[in-house]
Amino acid sequence: MTLASSLLLPPQLLQVGALLEVSGLQMVYGRVSAVRGVSFELYPGEVLGIVGESGSGKSTVLRLLNLEERPSAGTYRLAHHQDLFALSRQEQRAARVRDIGIVYQNPHLGLRLRYSSSGNIAERMLTAGERRFRVLREVARASLSASEFPLIRMDDPPQVLSGGMQQRVQLAKAIALEPQLLLLDEPTTGLDVSVQARVLDTLRHLQSERAVSMIIVSHDLGVIRTLADRVLVMRHGQVVERGLTDQVLEDPQHPYTQQLVHAKL
């Protein structure tokens, strides 16, 4: 191969097929169009940030990706699944357990607060069909230590834990089965700044060690800047700008993005 021809090859990242492809995503609630024709893709090991103000449709996109609702239109390819939206309810359930992990802003959405923390992780494996108690314990322990949770408290219920710890339990639950895709919905909003920094640190470690593919939704540009490789800016249910994180945040092109960046920084 000559030097000239190798220069013509696309960068290494693009030679790998996309892990996830969403196209033409639409969600209509009555007269309200929450999401209007959103398309994007995610490559293996990549972190994609979605920013936008409240009501821009970013959380709806995440709910659709987590198969909590069916969209009005659109396709969703993830790993070996051709179109997750076309699957039956049971198949979607199985795909959700196996291939998608999610961390919510509010721990009570993702956790059973009265059950033990390790039990929350065990539940996910039990749903996937694991029936050996010892394996449940081992995976819970491994997963909690990966999310840097103090193991001495692994059997405490999340309701007695601090907010940061609860997010770590959620994270451990999300990564227990090593999903193809990790969704983060405002994972650090509502935590104080020092705890926020430590949770973000954990996410970065996880990203560098396990090369987890993540989609992170946040209105906090600091979080996006720390974690995301690429970013989508959403407004009124549409993507108004997309690009590398640094590029978009340093040199915003769309007036709305400019406004957002100036307001935040």
Added chain:
Amino acid sequence: MKLADLTHARTDYNYAFLDEHAKREVRRALLKAVAVPGYQVPYASREVPMARGWGTGGLQVTLSIIGESSRLKVIDQGADDSVNAANLRRFVARMTGVQTTTDALEATVIQSRHRIPEEELQTGQVLVLQVPLPDPFSYVEPSRSLARELHADSDYALLWLRLYEDLTLHGEVLTGADHPVLVQGHYVMAPSPIPRYDLAALHQAHHLTLLSAGREKRLYAVPPYTDVLPLAFDDVPFQIERQQGWVCQQSGAQHGFMNEVPQEDGRSYVLSDTGYLEKLLRQKRGEPAIIGARRKSQQDQPGSAL
């Protein structure tokens, strides 16, 4: 022709108390329940002259399936002579005129609360169990509609999670009576609050088991020769009640499920199944008694093989 010729003669009560429509409705629900083992079939649950929670579900099933050739046995916690059992038996006998018995082998219909007779029931016998809470999810999932979805998907992670929590926090499973069982590989059902010792009597049984909750308006069934397996982790064996070394004070038997009887100088034990105990005592006195085969179980006595 007079009008009186075209109508039934007036009677105070219909045969077996319930009107024919009510009985037919229960029978149709029963057919569905037998066709889908372990599935909870809703039914109307009529008024009977007894408070909900005192076995009205079991009573309605008994009244719907009983006929002139039936022989009825009613037990409560294994005893034929407890108040609940005696009242139910007297009521059904009065409303139908059927023969009653305390012998589990002679009975064609056995209505029971909390126990299954010690002697192995045979083909053609029907066991009717009174159920307080028909849904095993009622302990863990407050939403009925979500619980129904979970049943449909055969997603029982929450019930397993309960076992996990018990093992993690207490080192053993604390379900006590009403330990959830998996029926023929799909539905998990609440076996009514029978001791864990009795669960083996449901697995691949010769007899038909009908379970009915009057207050909750649900009935379900375990047809003969159906797999009924208690939920238990692969590496933590299922345990029945610990009763090693207990000896029946009256009969001297060392097998079977015992009740604890507090005494001034400690405790003594007596067989919980009074019909069976009666036969053992008759045999002990040298009187004729036909004692049925003890039903198959993993252990002869609760806890002896652990």
